[in-house]
Amino acid sequence: MSQIAFNEEALKTAQRIIARYPKGKEKSALIPLLHLAQAEFDGWLSPETMDYVASLLSIQSIEAYEVASFYSMFNLQPVGKCVLEVCRTSSCWLLGAEDVVRHIEKRLGIHVGETTADGMFTLKTVECLGSCGTAPMLQCGADYYENLTLEKVDNLIANLKQDGSRRTYPKPAPVKIES
Amino acid sequence: MSRKLLLANDHVEGIRRLDVYRKHGGYNALEKALKTMTPEQIVEEVKASGLRGRGGAGFPTGMKWSFLAKPEGVARYLVCNADESEPGTFKDRYLMERIPHALIEGMIASSFALGARTSYIYIRGEYFYVANILEEAIAEAYEAGLLGKNILNSGFDHDCYVQVGAGAYICGEETALLESLEGKRGNPRIKPPFPAIAGLYGCPTVVNNVETIAAVVPIIQMTGAEYAKIGVGKSTGTKLISASGHINKPGVYEIELGVPVEEFIYSDAYCGGIRNGKQLKAVVAGGSSVPILPAHLILKTASGEPRLMTYESLSDGGFATGTMLGSGGFIVMDEDTSIVKNLWNFSRFYHHESCGQCSPCREGTGWMEKILHNIVEGHGTPEDVELLWDIQGKIEGKTICPLGDAAAWPVASAIRHFKDEFMQYVTRPQSIKDVKHYYRVHQLAEA
Numbered sequence: 357m358s359q360i361a362f363n364e365e366a367l368k369t370a371q372r373i374i375a376r377y378p379k380g381k382e383k384s385a386l387i388p389l390l391h392l393a394q395a396e397f398d399g400w401l402s403p404e405t406m407d408y409v410a411s412l413l414s415i416q417s418i419e420a421y422e423v424a425s426f427y428s429m430f431n432l433q434p435v436g437k438c439v440l441e442v443c444r445t446s447s448c449w450l451l452g453a454e455d456v457v458r459h460i461e462k463r464l465g466i467h468v469g470e471t472t473a474d475g476m477f478t479l480k481t482v483e484c485l486g487s488c489g490t491a492p493m494l495q496c497g498a499d500y501y502e503n504l505t506l507e508k509v510d511n512l513i514a515n516l517k518q519d520g521s522r523r524t525y526p527k528p529a530p531v532k533i534e535s
Numbered sequence: 536m537s538r539k540l541l542l543a544n545d546h547v548e549g550i551r552r553l554d555v556y557r558k559h560g561g562y563n564a565l566e567k568a569l570k571t572m573t574p575e576q577i578v579e580e581v582k583a584s585g586l587r588g589r590g591g592a593g594f595p596t597g598m599k600w601s602f603l604a605k606p607e608g609v610a611r612y613l614v615c616n617a618d619e620s621e622p623g624t625f626k627d628r629y630l631m632e633r634i635p636h637a638l639i640e641g642m643i644a645s646s647f648a649l650g651a652r653t654s655y656i657y658i659r660g661e662y663f664y665v666a667n668i669l670e671e672a673i674a675e676a677y678e679a680g681l682l683g684k685n686i687l688n689s690g691f692d693h694d695c696y697v698q699v700g701a702g703a704y705i706c707g708e709e710t711a712l713l714e715s716l717e718g719k720r721g722n723p724r725i726k727p728p729f730p731a732i733a734g735l736y737g738c739p740t741v742v743n744n745v746e747t748i749a750a751v752v753p754i755i756q757m758t759g760a761e762y763a764k765i766g767v768g769k770s771t772g773t774k775l776i777s778a779s780g781h782i783n784k785p786g787v788y789e790i791e792l793g794v795p796v797e798e799f800i801y802s803d804a805y806c807g808g809i810r811n812g813k814q815l816k817a818v819v820a821g822g823s824s825v826p827i828l829p830a831h832l833i834l835k836t837a838s839g840e841p842r843l844m845t846y847e848s849l850s851d852g853g854f855a856t857g858t859m860l861g862s863g864g865f866i867v868m869d870e871d872t873s874i875v876k877n878l879w880n881f882s883r884f885y886h887h888e889s890c891g892q893c894s895p896c897r898e899g900t901g902w903m904e905k906i907l908h909n910i911v912e913g914h915g916t917p918e919d920v921e922l923l924w925d926i927q928g929k930i931e932g933k934t935i936c937p938l939g940d941a942a943a944w945p946v947a948s949a950i951r952h953f954k955d956e957f958m959q960y961v962t963r964p965q966s967i968k969d970v971k972h973y974y975r976v977h978q979l980a981e982a
Contacts, residue, residue, distance in 0.1 A: 387718060
């Protein structure tokens with residue numbers, strides 16, 4: 357067995373999430389727990405990480421793999437500290453998403469789907485993120501960057517680089533459970 | 536300006552907080568429901584209001600509620616569909632982010648009407664920050680005794696939880712959503728049984744869109760009969776429209792159903808006209824799935840009547856000359872837009888989002904995307920256009936869920952209304968090099 361395990365705080369969060377569902381239906385917690393695991397373990401889900409999540413829910417590992425591979429937000433390969441996800445659909449595309457993508461590719465010297473050599477940035481294109489009225493946009497971690505111009509993109513990249521920290525989805529907020 | 540029922544207070548400072556929300560009349564409807572009404576009375580009010588599902592299908596909400604099975608001793612669930620993934624749609628995000636308690640209040644009141652002890656708000660994973668806003672609002676509601684045991688001393692117990700998805704358009708389909716909520720891949724279920732009989736965990740379940748559930752609050756407050764007075768015919772009440780594309784004022788607008796489309800596009804109260812003084816070319820009126828219409832058909836029906844923002848008027852003429860209100864994702868395209876390239880963009884989306892269960896959709900969406908890419912690159916033939924028409928016809932109506940239809944309709948309507956443009960691409964590919972198809976970002980910055 358691997359040594360992957362949540363720290364105490366993450367484990368508490370996981371238990372709170374599991375408690376939201378009726379007895380016997382704990383598998384419902386799978387997607388929230390995969391999010392939590394991805395945030396805890398470097399922004400991606402290794403087979404060992406998925407095995408661990410499956411063990412928390414007493415389900416087969418394959419049940420975690422088949423779910424993780426279905427949803428586009430789960431990374432099954434290592435990613436950079438900042439994953440730049442540029443919306444490429446519909447209104448974003450009508451208003452210049454292709455320019456944003458090309459600009460970032462040139463700026464970082466990578467193509468869509470690749471990670472910079474220093475491990476700082478991964479560039480992805482994604483489908484509609486519900487930001488059509490503020491197009492074009494990109495998401496990095498939980499944050500939406502909207503009404504983009506090439507200057508804004510440059511600033512964003514510079515700021516993320518300077519900050520240097522990993523951008524992941526925030527851990528789900530604690531939920532009050534009535535006993 | 537239209538009357539506002541959902542967004543009347545969207546710019547009030549601090550409206551996200553419970554105390555401010557209550558100061559502006561928040562939770563009065565819930566109090567009225569719990570203290571003076573029976574669950575059956577609330578269902579009757581919703582029926583009388585004529586409210587129709589705001590997620591896209593437009594099915595009468597009261598009728599959907601009345602289908603809910605109520606076997607003794609079996610739990611019932613209300614599930615809120617906050618998956619909002621239809622391209623061009625961002626109204627639910629706006630509502631939840633600005634006034635989260637409007638949804639929470641609607642969830643509690645609707646759950647009371649349906650006899651649901653537990654409800655879940657299934658929100659798309661990308662809206663993680665919105666999920667956190669909802670979690671905070673829910674925590675406030677527990678604190679104030681609006682959730683949990685014996686709510687407002689009514690004897691009604693209710694728990695409401697937020698569930699975050701992980702990036703899949705298909706999870707906006709209600710049975711795929713339920714699968715996802717059960718911790719599985721988002722593969723739509725075969726119906727029947729419908730969720731009203733066997734939904735979440737096999738129990739009777741109602742799945743409603745965010746805006747639909749939020750609309751229950753003003754309906755309880757003002758009565759269904761008063762709500763039904765707003766709007767035109769069977770399109771009652773107000774609707775949130777997400778306006779985007781080549782317009783001066785993109786954003787979310789709450790309209791009374793019945794506003795003329797022309798007024799919606801050109802009035803400063805709404806979209807404020809086309810950007811940069813350009814001409815209107817086409818509109819996708821209800822999210823990317825609904826048929827695209829050229830300017831003359833979106834402004835007026837085939838019989839020359841002004842087109843209105845209602846379920847009936849937008850679908851006037853069927854798919855030959857009409858479209859649908861859908862989710863209210865109103866995407867406007869100016870004269871420089873290439874309909875062919877835009878269609879390729881849409882088809883790529885549906886190919887990416889097909890769950891892969893049904894072969895017509897799984898294979899057809901990929902095939903259409905490839906053909907369109909070929910055409911866009913200047914390698915298409917007139918036979919390709921015929922082939923596209925053939926393929927879309929073989930997807931529509933032949934799949935478990937409506938994603939197949941949603942992928943087919945944009946193709947059919949683009950060819951139906953813009954055949955000349957397709958023919959230009961396939962007969963004179965050298966000329967398409969000059970086709971401008973989207974704004975350059977640096978031009979936008981200058982504008």
